[in-house]
Amino acid sequence: MTIQPGASAVIDADALIEKLACEGRAAQRQLAAMSSEARASALTCSAQRLRAESGSILEANAKDLAAAQDSGLSPAMLDRLALDKDRLESIAAGVEAVAGLPDPVGQVIESSQRPNGLKMSRVRVPIGTIGIIYESRPNVTADAAALCVRAGNAALLRGGSEAVHSNRAILAALTAGLEEGGVPSKAVQLIPTQDRAAVGSMLTAAGLIDMIVPRGGRSLVARVQSDARVPVLAHLDGINHTYIHSAADAEMAKTIALNAKMRRTGICGAMETLLIDAGFAEPGALVASLLDAGCELRGDGRAQALDTRIFPASADDWGTEYLDAVLSVGIVDTMDDALEHIARHSSAHTDVIVTSDDAAAEHFLTYVDSAIVMHNASSQFADGREFGLGAEIGIATGRLHARGPVALEGLTTYKWLVRGTGQARP
């Protein structure tokens, strides 16, 4: 099998992924055998190398930017792709921060002794090989690789074609640092072709890749979720609700709703639907503050009656993630109606209640079955760093393995250790 980088000739993508995954697995075994301190110190070397190689990385990035401009990429996409001294420093600092995070590997989750004397314990171990499939942001190359390595995993990275030179330059610096620190360079590998067949092969590489994390827009995540035979950690949508309860403080409701929608409209933690209890005292002022801030509101009939500037909501609006200064607004008569609406329309990412009634809040926290449920806080806090995890590989809305913001612990699994003195089973 020969791979010609950049060539569009048919490649044997399955064979390529198998080769890379096997090399990654061998490197991962060595990585897992290293001490936590050694893995951390190798990542610190990587951060230094990223700084030392900033010239060549920015040069590579300039090549990508020039090609992207020629091919007419949108300004938003160009901005995601662009690196400068500050962004590169923040990438290096991010790698250092991950090096400094507490290591979950080796942690004893529980232990017990059986009546027959057998000592049982469950101990955290790396998952193995993590596949990351991402789009234009080159920082993911370093961020994701650092999290994988910190938790003893190999990373198989598939970046976007727009960022191919930037990703290679970042990877070269990163793996040079890892090698300095004694980590085999094959622990972090970039798929050396932009052939789309390679993505298909990653998605079906059960037994070779243990988990896939897609990082990018909805269409990327949807394709990964639909085609993958390897477990996927992801969220497709963030259709997040904020429910203003009848006992909500009006000022707090305004602050939280404005922040949840308008702080950054394009992130997955942004509010997309505002549910106002019919018993809430100041609904008019609340929607006016959003409208005045430049947000388009789409309401049901009763919400529309609050302000003439509110458009009618279509049936589809309740299930739409706008990622923009647009918001669906509904009036509900009771908490049960709010819970019912959320159960039907939420994408199980982050849902919020605003209320000064603690019993009502606890009821909401109990009965909303989303990855994150909040009381009196902005849904824009849905982020691993804000949760104290130090970083995140992504936010998961699936129900198994890990939910909500996922960081190092979500990149581990466990094994059972049984210590005996010669016991045979009767």
Add this chain to the structure above:
Amino acid sequence: MTIQPGASAVIDADALIEKLACEGRAAQRQLAAMSSEARASALTCSAQRLRAESGSILEANAKDLAAAQDSGLSPAMLDRLALDKDRLESIAAGVEAVAGLPDPVGQVIESSQRPNGLKMSRVRVPIGTIGIIYESRPNVTADAAALCVRAGNAALLRGGSEAVHSNRAILAALTAGLEEGGVPSKAVQLIPTQDRAAVGSMLTAAGLIDMIVPRGGRSLVARVQSDARVPVLAHLDGINHTYIHSAADAEMAKTIALNAKMRRTGICGAMETLLIDAGFAEPGALVASLLDAGCELRGDGRAQALDTRIFPASADDWGTEYLDAVLSVGIVDTMDDALEHIARHSSAHTDVIVTSDDAAAEHFLTYVDSAIVMHNASSQFADGREFGLGAEIGIATGRLHARGPVALEGLTTYKWLVRGTGQARP
């Protein structure tokens, strides 16, 4: 959509599974809202009903047995299918035991407070709807349903066609008890058709069924693993190794090897490969004890030299789960060779070292990456009850969510609760 039980006419299996799953989900919401005590007490009612209805259950079982005899089922299959007073009592007692297990739902896994005052916690919640696909043993109907209900989940059961009357009778008693205890009967449902298309629809019902647990032979598990788009908790093989280290006590090695292979040869925790270190003092006596106990041995060249009764092993033997009184035997020169052999051939179920050298044992426990790794104990202890879990829904050799014996905790997930006082994100 009309379902004609027993008819082989084409059914709209997807529509059937969607209907059952939606009904199950509604019941599951009610179940999750109940207190732990209420769920436990409903299961106790079920156990009583199983005893009270023993006459009708045994009658139904007699029908299944008669049909199975007519269709020429093997004696082993007939035995799996057969119920009697004792087996029924043990089913009822099993349901009671599950009722008595500590409830993982509501458990706070961790909590912390952020500098901005936000209080974060992770709390265990039910997974949702669990699909169980099983073969002839009717006890699974009660065992699996009880575990699901104890952890607040709905169960969607698809039993084998040989046991259709027994399963219906057990389900009727079980759900009557649940209803007495306030659990909606749709929390546990049996797929009302034996049409194989229904299994296909369960396996692809992502979003409707949250996890599938196959209980049965290799071909069932293989089909489920290959066709499922819903996460699967299972093990395909138990290719379990016992490594007799150079510093193993010879008597202990004999006891453990005999028990691991011969106690019950047909269970997934049985040893399938014995690796003997070249430095172990009494390899001849060890293999002789297995041969004398009636075990067929298949060895590499050096193992064959130990005893003329040992057959040559083929390349396939090292990857075969015999589930019979047959064992592969290899001689290894070092622990590293043993680790290498296990990494290549183990199904990551249960691997064992026998040694009196604690440092060697810890090395093995660290570097063998299987769901269960044991020191000086028989691999036949690989069972949820022996691990102190009270029961098990199955043993998992996958790497995500849960590994090894899986009981109530593996039937839960978690959500993040965030309690604030009006925080907006800067």
